Amino acid sequence: MNISNYLNTLLEEKGISQERVLEVEGPEWDTNFIPVGCVVEYILTSGSDNQKQVRNTLTKIDFMNGDILHFFLHVASFMAK
Numbered sequence: 765m766n767i768s769n770y771l772n773t774l775l776e777e778k779g780i781s782q783e784r785v786l787e788v789e790g791p792e793w794d795t796n797f798i799p800v801g802c803v804v805e806y807i808l809t810s811g812s813d814n815q816k817q818v819r820n821t822l823t824k825i826d827f828m829n830g831d832i833l834h835f836f837l838h839v840a841s842f843m844a845k
Contacts, residue, residue: 772804783801785800789844790841
């Protein structure tokens with residue numbers, strides 16, 4: 765399964781809409797509003813090595829019954845910089 769299918773399936777299974785808006789603080793623009801779908805697109809354009817790391821991280825979080833949304837918030841905060 766490619767990373768795009770994996771992310772779409774994972775989000776669907778967790779009931780997280782790609783239209784859900786994440787609020788993250790940025791250094792210049794204060795509060796940023798970034799939809800989950802934008803985070804997914806960012807991951808999809810980040811290169812295959814990073815995509816593998818993202819998939820491994822999300823798999824571990826999911827296996828441990830963690831909240832994958834925290835990971836998406838982390839990526840969104842990086843995007844807001």
